[in-house]
Amino acid sequence: MLTIDAWLRQNGARFQHELEILARAYFGISKAEFICESDQSITPNLKNYLSDALVKLKRGTPLAYLLGYKEFWSLEFQVNRNVLIPRPETELIIEKSIELANDGDSVLELGTGSGAIAIALAKERPDLSITATDISIQALEVARENARKHKCKITLEHSDWFESVSGTWNLILSNPPYIAENDPHLDFLAMEPRVALVSGPTGFEALDVLIENAHNHLKPCGHLIIEHGIGQAQEIKKKLASHHFTEISSHKDLANINRIVTAQQVSPEYG
Ligand SMILES: C[S@@+](CC[C@H](N)C(=O)[O-])C[C@H]1O[C@@H](n2cnc3c(N)ncnc32)[C@H](O)[C@@H]1O
Incomplete structure (x- = not known):
């Protein structure tokens, strides 16, 4: 079984942090909740989502555009x-x-x-x-x-x-x-x-x-x-x-x- 955590470590390279944030956003869970969730087996859907995001990150797409939002003045703003x-x-x-x-x-x-x-x-x-x-x-x-x-x-x-x-x-x-x-x-x-x-x-x-x-x-x-x-x-x-x-x-x-x-x-x- 390949866990989410293992997939991130094997594939994330220099974008591991960004991919973890995207995975958390995918589930809509907090950092603390993700620590437990990342021991679960990675689903094909999540793997596709993260692999696609990784390609975009490597091409220079900013994380905020992939997430669709950015925090500013402690408020979340939709961005595209x-x-x-x-x-x-x-x-x-x-x-x-x-x-x-x-x-x-x-x-x-x-x-x-x-x-x-x-x-x-x-x-x-x-x-x-x-x-x-x-x-x-x-x-x-x-x-x-x-x-x-x-x-x-x-x-x-x-x-x-x-x-x-x-x-x-x-x-x-x-x-x-x-x-x-x-x-x-x-x-x-x-x-x-x-x-x-x-x-x-x-x-x-x-x-x-x-x-x-x-x-x-x-x-x-x-x-x-x-x-x-x-x-x-x-x-x-x-x-x-x-x-x-x-x-x-x-x-x-x-x-x-x-x-x-x-x-x-x-x-x-x-x-
Ligand atoms: C540096 S961005 C600032 C965006 C936002 N206020 C911020 O601080 O994140 C500059 C903004 O000016 C707008 N802009 C560029 N030329 C303009 C013009 N001739 N008249 C009005 N707005 C213009 C752009 O579309 C862009 O949204």
Whole structure:
């Protein structure tokens, strides 16, 4: 008899951990329960499921796409290949939003993908009135499903950055695509949607649109919170200053890397 545990040890190689997580998800059981279950004989169905998953893992498919979900801000978000897998460092946007938002503020998230930022913030701060947008209709479907799952009242809209957005906001948040189109790191991200990663040759194209247009959509004293890539902080801060933002600060993620910039609108007449 070949047990599940023995199959994993014989076949899992460097993906043993991922396959164990998939096997647990297959049964819908906890880690502790799986310890007992893994002594059972492996069924043909489970063997096929894990063998198929192993092929995909070896091709570079991220575990989250195989599971169909990813945890972010201690919440489970449905993901598929139409959305970026939410990253732990992006939680910094939630922390800063909670800090900067006053009771009842309006919040606009641009490029919501799975909806992770907008939904986590709505769970944490139900007093806020949150609208989230994306250019990808397929991503908006995932965000809608996640909002339903987490029973969140957020408004989802289709828009190319600010193009279809009207009104002004106390907070504008975004984790835009910020990787340059020839960046070799993209080889490791090939399974995720390119529109979520790349916005042009320099990596600054989407960031520039946000910085140049945010003034027209922020209320006086409103805040802009943007995530960016490694090494982009100085350039972004310079651009924000040249667009008359104030209180411009960088914030580091848990790996001690500058990851987000916050800035404040001074006066409504700049734009
Ligand atoms: C880096 S992903 C962020 C996804 C999600 N907010 C997160 O943090 O996990 C960037 C998102 O911006 C969206 N996007 C790209 N170009 C856009 C555009 N021109 N207008 C609006 N959204 C855009 C992508 O579809 C993608 O969902």
